[in-house]
Structure formats: structure tokens, C-alpha cells
Amino acid sequence: MSISTVAKNLSTAAIAATVIVLGIGAVAQATVLTFDDIAPISYYDQIPNGYGGFNWDNFYYVNGSSPRVTRTGEDNGRVSGDYVAFNGFGEPSLVSDSIFDFNSAYLAATWNNGLSVTVEGLKSGATLYSKTVVVDTTQPTLVNFDYFGVDELKFTSFGGVEPDYLKEMGGGGTQFALDNFTFNEKATSVPEPTLLPALLSIATLSAGSALRRKQLKQS
Structure with missing residues (x-):
């Protein structure tokens, strides 16, 4: 040579x-939000903006070990610890920040078996990704999203049928439970x-x- x-x-x-x-x-390491490191509560409260570095619009967290949610997806949908997130009143909910990658999350239906949850990944208001999954109240479902370079997530839930044993609890609606929200923050340094x-x-x-x-x- x-x-x-x-x-x-x-x-x-x-x-x-x-x-x-x-x-x-x-190079950024994946971060998992379990909703177990917010202030302890006996029932439910709003997720504060800034948790995990995100803004949370119409997202609440609930103590899944509370007797008030026994047998619902907020109980059965827990993956780690006692707490899960849910969309208030079954309405669309948003998670936003600067650019990030949304890797995966566990989803469960709170009240309706066969609940559909659509998750959109947006950047500057434009939809880059969209996925609809069907979940039940009995167990959490791991969903791999792999949404890269987004600045907002929009969660919309609809449909499904409430089983008789949950009707007895007097609840109902198209809420979903969310746990172990996994993402990568885009490092710019x-x-x-x-x-x-x-x-x-x-x-x-x-x-x-x-x-x-x-x-x-x-x-």
C-alpha cells in the first residue's frame, strides 16, 4: 500500500x-413514563404539565388499586405500580413537546370491550402517522408505534360495548388506560x-x- x-x-x-x-x-436513551412518580393520590387527578417534559391536555392519572375502579381497565391495565393515565370524559387527549420519538405504550379499555383507540403522530400540525388499535378491559396491550420526529400525539377513542359486570358499577364511557409510555427525546446538544x-x-x-x-x- x-x-x-x-x-x-x-x-x-x-x-x-x-x-x-x-x-x-x-444519542438518546429511551425513557419510560409509568405515572407512578407523580404526587400520590387516592383516586384521580390531572397529569401536570411538565411531567416527563411534556404538556398533557385532557390526560389524568388514576390510582388503579382504588376500589372505585376495581375490574375496570384502570385496574387491569396496570403494567407497573398502581397508576395509569386516562383520557378525561372519553374525549380526545394530547401529548406535546419539542421533537421526540414515540416508541410504544400499553393500552387498555376502561369500560368498553372492543374499544378502538386511534393515535396520531403530528409535526407542526401535520399528521405523519396514524394507527388504530382495539383493546379490552381485561388486560393491557403493548402497542409498538415507532413514530419518529413528531412534536404532538393525539389520542382518540370510540366504540366498544360495556360488559354487564361493569354496568353494575355505574360507570361507562370510551375512556382508555395508558401505561409505560416509552419515548426518545431528540437531543440537539x-x-x-x-x-x-x-x-x-x-x-x-x-x-x-x-x-x-x-x-x-x-x-
């Missing part, structure tokens, strides 16, 4: 190493500008040192 070819390969490696260093800040020359210099020096060692071996 010629010296020029070695130099070219080393330069490419130096650039790649620099890109890797610069890209470290863009990069190294400070004053660090970029230093990183490039380190990469260049490393490539130069390797090239000189190659030349000495061939002399």
Missing part, C-alpha cells in the same frame, strides 16, 4: 473519529464551538502520528 493511500485512509479515519465524537450528544478545533486537532495529530510510524517501518 502506498504512502499516499495510507495517508488518505488515515485522514478518513480521523474525520470519522471526529464525527463519532460530535455525534455522541445526539453538540460540543461547544471552542471545543471543535481541539477535537479536529486531536484527530489530525493522531492520523499524523500513525502515518509517521508507517513511514519509519518502510524506511
